[in-house]
Amino acid sequence: MFTGLIREIGTLGGTSPAGGAVRLDITAPLTAERLAVGDSVAVDGICLTVTRVRGRSFSVAAVGETRRLTTLGTWRRGRRLHLEPALRVGDALDGHLMQGHVDGVGRVTGLRRSGGGLAVTVAADAAQRRFLTPKGSVGVDGVSLTVDEGPFTTGFTVNLIPHTLQETRFGELRVGDHVNLEMDVLVKAVRTGDMTLLPRLDPGAADAGTAAAAGASGLTMDQLLAKGAWRPRSRKRTGD
Structure with missing residues (x-):
């Protein structure tokens, strides 16, 4: 992981x-x-x-x-x-959980600089777009990023702050470049109903990647709801 x-x-x-x-x-x-x-x-x-x-x-x-x-x-x-x-037990979880399993390749279709930041628009196939959520997470060339509010008709936009541009090579992006996309595993699990997509972290494993391969997820839908990973239309969550 x-x-x-x-x-x-x-x-x-x-x-x-x-x-x-x-x-x-x-x-x-x-x-x-x-x-x-x-x-x-x-x-x-x-x-x-x-x-x-x-x-x-x-x-x-x-x-x-x-x-x-x-x-x-x-x-x-x-x-x-x-x-x-790969993550090791005790490492900080500062981005979002990713597996390194690329879901598809996107294409950069727009670049807009403003105030030292960079807005990057990426075209993605429908198979990937179905797992996009407003202000949700997406992995782009291995970087955890937050998508815009949509609509995700042809793809999505991410807004990169100067620090992200400094710590990655995204400042070198050009229109037409291709990027690896990994959609949020939590969204994939909920929308497909396949909870085995979720990793089960085993404290006894040497690293989180090994733990994920050791077995299916121990998470339940109630646990996902409690952690705020999913907001169904019939239930409201406060405190955002």
């Missing part, structure tokens, strides 16, 4: 075939220091497994399906990448 808060911007050093997969070598000293072989790391929002750690760099492997369903297939040497190691 991840939170969508970028810990470091790494640099793609190169790619090479690795059996039926592709190996990506990434230079990122702070991230490499924390990783070990077998760990999960989010790279531009894609959960990948670490296959090697060497000094200031590490390597991950990506299979053909990952390259096909994400932007990874277009990455070239020198690309700057958003990095976040």
Whole structure:
């Protein structure tokens, strides 16, 4: 599991075939220091497994399906990448829970700068738009962001503050760029009725990513309502 808060911007050093997969070598000293072989790391929002750690760099492997369903297939040497190691028990949950499972690829259709900030409009397929909620969360290239109020006819807009632009590479975005999208897992679970989509965090697991793979969610609909994760039309919530 991840939170969508970028810990470091790494640099793609190169790619090479690795059996039926592709190996990506990434230079990122702070991230490499924390990783070990077998760990999960989010790279531009894609959960990948670490296959090697060497000094200031590490390597991950990506299979053909990952390259096909994400932007990874277009990455070239020198690309700057958003990095976040998997959550560990005790880490702060400052963004929103993300799994590193990309739901689709969006396209930047508008950029508007104002007061040091940047409004980014992203076109998304209907399959992704159905999980958008006004002022809800969305993962864009691994970054936890808040969407606008809609309507989400063709996509959504996110408003980036100067700090976000400084800590990510979003200041380099151009109209026509493609970005990885991960929709909010809580919204997906509620709207599909599939509670097994929700992670179950096990304090005994080494990291939250391992815990999520250990079993289905222990959360119930009543718990989601109590935590304010969902507001059905028949029930009002106060204190917002």
